[in-house]
Amino acid sequence: MGFLDALFGRGGAKKAPADAGIQRTVRCNRCGALINLRIDSRNDLSLNDEGTAFFVRKTLVDSTCFTRIELEMTFDLSRRETGCEVRGGTLEQ
Secondary structure, X not given: XXXXXXXHOOOOOOOOOOOOEEEEEEEEOOOOOEEEEEEEOOOOOEEOOOOOOEXXXXXXXXXXXXXXXXXXXXXXXXXXXXXXXXEOEEEEO
């Protein structure tokens, strides 16, 4: 019956996978609005040309004054953050 229980979901509650998301908040330099950002470290990161690190670039648009804010983050090969640069806004801690 173990097969039928697993098939029909009677095997108990399953644990949700751990969230690999990186949460950040950026403040617009023009109007001060806060923008929440989530980066999935498993899917959003790209390998740089040398193959020595990962990076991600995101363009955020403020919903108040519609300013474009550019975010670029760098990561080592273990996907740990090594740097962050924001143009048009500031990173909130």
